[in-house]
Amino acid sequence: xxxxxxxxREALLFLGxxxxxxxxxxxxxxxxxxxxxxxxxxxxxxGLGRLATRAPWLESVLLTDLDAIGRLAExxxxxxxxxxxxxxxxxxxxxxxxxxxxxGPAQVLSATALIAGAAxxxxxxxxxxxxxxxxxxxxxxxxxxxxxxxxxxxxxPVGRYAFAVLLFQDLAVAPLLFVTSALAGSGSGFVWRLFLxxxxxxxTVAAVxxxxxxxxxxxxxxxxxxxxxxxxxxxxxxxxxxxxxxxxASGLSMAIGAFIAGLLLAETEFRREIEVTIxxxxxxxxxxxxxSVGAEIDLSLALQQPVAVFGALAVFxxxxxxxxxxxxxxxxxxxxxxxxxxxxxxxxxxxxFVLIAAGLANGLIAPESGRVGLLAAALSMAAIPLIVxxxxxxxxxxxxxxxxxxxxxxxxxxxxxxxxxxxxxxVGRLIGDMLDVHAIPYIAVDTDANNVAAARxxxxxxxxxxxxxxxxxxxxxxxxxxxxxxxxxxxxxTEEIAKLVRELRPDVTLVARARDAEHARALYALGxxxxxxxxIEASLQLSEAVLVDMGVPMxxxxxxxxxKRDEFRRTLAAAGAPVRARTTKRKPLNRS
Numbered sequence: 001x002x003x004x005x006x007x008x009r010e011a012l013l014f015l016g017x018x019x020x021x022x023x024x025x026x027x028x029x030x031x032x033x034x035x036x037x038x039x040x041x042x043x044x045x046x047g048l049g050r051l052a053t054r055a056p057w058l059e060s061v062l063l064t065d066l067d068a069i070g071r072l073a074e075x076x077x078x079x080x081x082x083x084x085x086x087x088x089x090x091x092x093x094x095x096x097x098x099x100x101x102x103x104g105p106a107q108v109l110s111a112t113a114l115i116a117g118a119a120x121x122x123x124x125x126x127x128x129x130x131x132x133x134x135x136x137x138x139x140x141x142x143x144x145x146x147x148x149x150x151x152x153x154x155x156x157p158v159g160r161y162a163f164a165v166l167l168f169q170d171l172a173v174a175p176l177l178f179v180t181s182a183l184a185g186s187g188s189g190f191v192w193r194l195f196l197x198x199x200x201x202x203x204t205v206a207a208v209x210x211x212x213x214x215x216x217x218x219x220x221x222x223x224x225x226x227x228x229x230x231x232x233x234x235x236x237x238x239x240x241x242x243x244x245x246x247x248x249a250s251g252l253s254m255a256i257g258a259f260i261a262g263l264l265l266a267e268t269e270f271r272r273e274i275e276v277t278i279x280x281x282x283x284x285x286x287x288x289x290x291x292s293v294g295a296e297i298d299l300s301l302a303l304q305q306p307v308a309v310f311g312a313l314a315v316f317x318x319x320x321x322x323x324x325x326x327x328x329x330x331x332x333x334x335x336x337x338x339x340x341x342x343x344x345x346x347x348x349x350x351x352x353f354v355l356i357a358a359g360l361a362n363g364l365i366a367p368e369s370g371r372v373g374l375l376a377a378a379l380s381m382a383a384i385p386l387i388v389x390x391x392x393x394x395x396x397x398x399x400x401x402x403x404x405x406x407x408x409x410x411x412x413x414x415x416x417x418x419x420x421x422x423x424x425x426x427v428g429r430l431i432g433d434m435l436d437v438h439a440i441p442y443i444a445v446d447t448d449a450n451n452v453a454a455a456r457x458x459x460x461x462x463x464x465x466x467x468x469x470x471x472x473x474x475x476x477x478x479x480x481x482x483x484x485x486x487x488x489x490x491x492x493x494t495e496e497i498a499k500l501v502r503e504l505r506p507d508v509t510l511v512a513r514a515r516d517a518e519h520a521r522a523l524y525a526l527g528x529x530x531x532x533x534x535x536i537e538a539s540l541q542l543s544e545a546v547l548v549d550m551g552v553p554m555x556x557x558x559x560x561x562x563x564k565r566d567e568f569r570r571t572l573a574a575a576g577a578p579v580r581a582r583t584t585k586r587k588p589l590n591r592s
Contacts, residue, residue: 040294085262104168348377
């Protein structure tokens with residue numbers, strides 16, 4: 001193969017994996033992450049690469065330049081951390097500080113001590129055992145977070161605790177790399193070298209936050225005025241890469257820089273558009289990361305030394321889980337949450353490869369121990385999607401077992417055109433009452449089993465279930481529904497369900513409750529027919545009351561209120577229309 005063609009070989013192989021293997025796994029209802037990992041193992045140097053000497057033509061379909069792939073794949077973790085930052089804010093991060101800086105360091109220290117003790121007992125030297133313990137004590141942000149999201153566990157207590165621990169682990173990578181170099185050195189000047197390592201990192205974080213607060217909002221406002229999606233995408237990539245490289249230059253991981261940039265942008269009005277813009281890059285780059293992880297797996301070692309490999313795998317995962325469970329309980333997690341957290345974070349993580357590679361390069365870890373540790377970590381990571389899906393299944397079964405009898409009733413499957421009320425709290429009940437007045441059939445769904453049971457005892461057509469799951473919406477008759485009304489008081493959940501409803505029924509009337517004008521614009525961008533911002537509706541109702549009380553005729557007040565409401569609706573819908581036009585293609589909405 002010519003030199004010019006070889007430059008694009010790895011990219012072509014990865015795109016083939018993303019275009020063929022991943023969709024195949026999705027159709028089989030298996031996580032595409034597993035497809036990426038298996039494809040990397042097959043195409044890597046320890047898979048078909050072993051046959052390349054006998055069949056040179058295989059080199060054209062193999063992943064040979066793992067260093068180049070690894071450098072590019074690192075941006076998968078970077079974009080993941082950036083989007084996590086977008087979903088947070090400094091205020092929410094402040095609310096998690098007890099878990100991040102309490103449970104996080106407790107988990108890392110306890111797991112490191114236990115695993116290092118096991119490695120030392122197995123014959124590894126002191127420094128190597130400590131480094132192996134630290135490397136295997138870390139978990140995989142790149143695999144755990146997407147798996148929890150896919151299983152609908154990310155916003156629950158397990159997701160909150162897991163995110164806090166994973167965030168601290170990412171923060172701990174730079175100090176652990178410093179410890180690695182310190183163990184390899186003579187040990188003199190430790191305090192001074194520690195200062196030289198920590199000080200630039202702290203100054204860089206402060207500089208990124210300061211510059212971000214001063215520059216990011218004007219930058220994106222200027223780019224948004226051009227109405228060019230290309231320029232907006234360029235600005236997003238500039239911020240992600242700029243913050244990541246600044247963090248890397250100071251000794252921190254690139255992921256931390258991207259996370260801080262996401263936190264800063266989460267406080268701006270451009271947050272939703274940035275999420276839409278960066279989403280395709282995150283998916284592709286994370287896929288490339290998983291391919292690179294698979295390429296590092298030497299499965300032949302598992303056949304040559306099965307006791308060592310699977311023994312190490314079982315020991316370090318068990319020690320991590322056993323150490324994390326009581327710690328999570330101390331920090332307020334319930335028994336089931338602590339158990340699920342321990343199992344989800346038991347496998348190894350991507351930074352194990354970085355730390356073990358550094359230990360091997362500095363002669364701290366014996367080559368055989370390093371190979372076994374790398375394979376054990378990789379095999380454990382490959383099992384994460386299956387572990388999380390199993391946890392989700394058990395959680396769903398546990399919830400089902402605890403449901404009141406009234407909440408066990410399944411939605412009707414007769415195909416009758418109804419309205420679907422998603423959320424049956426105070427707002428949903430009022431809407432249901434108005435539908436009853438006008439004899440319009442409907443069903444209401446809610447995730448609060450007690451709320452559903454109480455409604456059914458009153459004779460209301462309420463059913464228990466999670467409307468963010470496509471299969472549940474189908475059971476509710478979304479294909480034949482006349483309208484869907486989102487009344488839940490959770491903005492991100494509302495957007496998630498609105499997007500799903502539009503994918504299943506592009507033509508259905510979709511009305512959503514919005515928290516404020518910004519949220520309404522985001523919902524219009526997702527294709528809702530109408531969005532009702534609570535702040536605007538409250539203002540209109542107050543205006544109506546004060547005008548009537550001051551003697552203005554009721555007819556004039558009602559007319560002016562309706563006119564003002566229509567004006568707001570047109571403005572918000574127009575603001576959301578450019579985003580919708582750029583990001584989706586769908587049939588015209590049926591407003592009948």
